[in-house]
Amino acid sequence: MNAIDEFSTISPNDSPNVMVVVRKLLGTNNLELDNQVEAFVVCRRDGRVVACAGLDHNTIKCVAVAEQFRGESLSLRLGSETVKLAAERSQFHLFLYSPPHNLPFFRGWSFYPLVEVPQLVVLMENSPIAIQAYCDGLREQRRQGSKIGGIVLNANPFTLGHQCLVEEAARACDWLHVFVVREDASLFSYADRLALVAAGVKHLDRVSLHPGSDYIISRATFPGYFLKDDALVDHSWAAIDLLLFREYIAPALGITHRYVGTEPFDPVTGNYNKDMEHWLQHAASAAPAITVIEVPRVSVRGIPVSASQVRRLLTRRDFDAIRDLVPASTLQFLEQKFSAAHNVTEEVGNQ
Amino acid sequence: MKVIKEAIAGTLESSDVLVKVAPTEKGTREVVLRSEVIKQFGEQIKQVVTDALDKLSVSAGSIVIEDKGALDCVIRARVQAAVLRGCSSEELDWRRLS
Structure with missing residues (x-):
């Protein structure tokens, strides 16, 4: 219960070793590493990478939480850190793509659905009023x-x-x-x-x-x-x-x-x-x-x-x-x- | 004070609130509240936000509140932080923040 989560930001090009682990985490979640991602928020628990989220300009990509750590508050911290990282890069209006079944997960990040390609993907944005x-x-x-x-x-x-x-x-x-x-x-x-x-x-x-x-x-x-x-x-x-x-x-x-x-x-x-x-x-x-x-x-x-x-x-x-x-x-x-x-x-x- | 740039304060975690401020085209003040406890506390949260904005004399800006069940004191602090960032406020009248 008292595991210590450490969040850090890495640039894919500068951290090849961490990226190997991130790629693996994404792989076990059926995601591929998107080479447009400029920065990753990485969460380590007891030194082990357990969650990540990537940022490509104003779009959040490559979000994964290791299966055994889901259902905790970890994902909300990951979301907060990602939104903060975006803000530091002057990106406030954010988008993300999610499979429809993960929509509730990203609603927790205060993202709202815009359009859906049925059974395939939903585009969400982090504003209830922008559109x-x-x-x-x-x-x-x-x-x-x-x-x-x-x-x-x-x-x-x-x-x-x-x-x-x-x-x-x-x-x-x-x-x-x-x-x-x-x-x-x-x-x-x-x-x-x-x-x-x-x-x-x-x-x-x-x-x-x-x-x-x-x-x-x-x-x-x-x-x-x-x-x-x-x-x-x-x-x-x-x-x-x-x-x-x-x-x-x-x-x-x-x-x-x-x-x-x-x-x-x-x-x-x-x-x-x-x-x-x-x-x-x-x-x-x-x-x-x-x-x-x-x-x-x-x-x-x-x-x-x-x-x-x-x-x-x-x-x-x-x-x-x-x-x-x-x-x-x-x-x-x-x-x-x-x-x-x-x-x-x-x-x-x-x- | 007017919000002149986008800024955020807070987190998405339980018992916290994420406040996002941005300039408005028409120079109006607009508050949008989304809360997990809006049915129980919507009115009260709105009051806390309005008070915090009034005390800082915020006349223009879009203020979006994504509440995760924060206490009033947390809401007030997050609103103040986001507004002061968004107004690029250099000098602070600390009495207004009580």
């Missing part, structure tokens, strides 16, 4: 109409493909809501991407441009999107992101149709489009179905325009070729930003 406050903000921007469209863009950078998609959707709808992915995990910063989209759609009436949020294709709601090289992109992640859109964002804004460009190149985005139709339109849900409209991607000289192509051309400073693929506002930005002095070596993100 409602977010939706209240969206509701204030609701527009009248029977056909309300929605588009989510990463726009890395904003191309003619994006512009045509927005124009076509705007023509077909009474009002169109455009969201720009906020996560700064792409070659172009969020601020730059948002500015390029704003410049590229400002000639259109009946279009609202919305900032992104933690609830739209973010590291927390759709980790796979930002980890393209990893072949292990799980479909359930896309489901979570899409269910958030269907159950919270779309009802708040009255969105009835979601528009997306066809994706001939990128497998992750390609799968995302397929998942989109399933989760927004066909899957059972308390929220109304949203019609998914796939718009054929615009082509220049027979080749579909893609942001990744623009990024490739950018590594060679081939502005003549880029000129054909992007609106004038994007071209001007790229020419200013990438004067000969800079080098584009990064190849991150997509769309």
Whole structure:
């Protein structure tokens, strides 16, 4: 009864020996070590590692308590230490994924369920009010109409493909809501991407441009999107992101149709489009179905325009070729930003 | 005082309370209470929180209380700690904390 629990924080890279033990603990709980975890809270009892929890930016992952020590207050201390660690790293709005049967466990950590992929996974957040406050903000921007469209863009950078998609959707709808992915995990910063989209759609009436949020294709709601090289992109992640859109964002804004460009190149985005139709339109849900409209991607000289192509051309400073693929506002930005002095070596993100 | 940044105080353990404060967009003061004993003590907890906030003259901020059955003195202390952190308060009027 009087065992002494010691909690400590370790960085996976600096503590290979402890990580061997942590990996084993996770393994006995059918969990794998997630290599995105930046820090672990580890609990040792009499020197032995009995519980752990990992933190990847604002998402808690890899939580395990050795079976014989469950049902004590250990898990609540683990939760407190993890929340504290996150706060020290300036992360206050936290998310976690849990199998549905562990939901009561994380309710004890004051996490609240957001959406569930039945029998598979629940996304939870550590606030009883955050999603409602977010939706209240969206509701204030609701527009009248029977056909309300929605588009989510990463726009890395904003191309003619994006512009045509927005124009076509705007023509077909009474009002169109455009969201720009906020996560700064792409070659172009969020601020730059948002500015390029704003410049590229400002000639259109009946279009609202919305900032992104933690609830739209973010590291927390759709980790796979930002980890393209990893072949292990799980479909359930896309489901979570899409269910958030269907159950919270779309009802708040009255969105009835979601528009997306066809994706001939990128497998992750390609799968995302397929998942989109399933989760927004066909899957059972308390929220109304949203019609998914796939718009054929615009082509220049027979080749579909893609942001990744623009990024490739950018590594060679081939502005003549880029000129054909992007609106004038994007071209001007790229020419200013990438004067000969800079080098584009990064190849991150997509769309 | 206004909450100008996010901050926390307390723990999730039994008989404690986790208090989270954050700035509000509209500059209002909003208290949200979640408690395992809300049916028995909800009103009283709310009163303790309101008193603690009033004594520190907190006019703006979102204050989320995740109570695990803490005593009044614990609730008061956790609210004070979270608010003082969230307001980046340098100078303290100790009389207000009694």
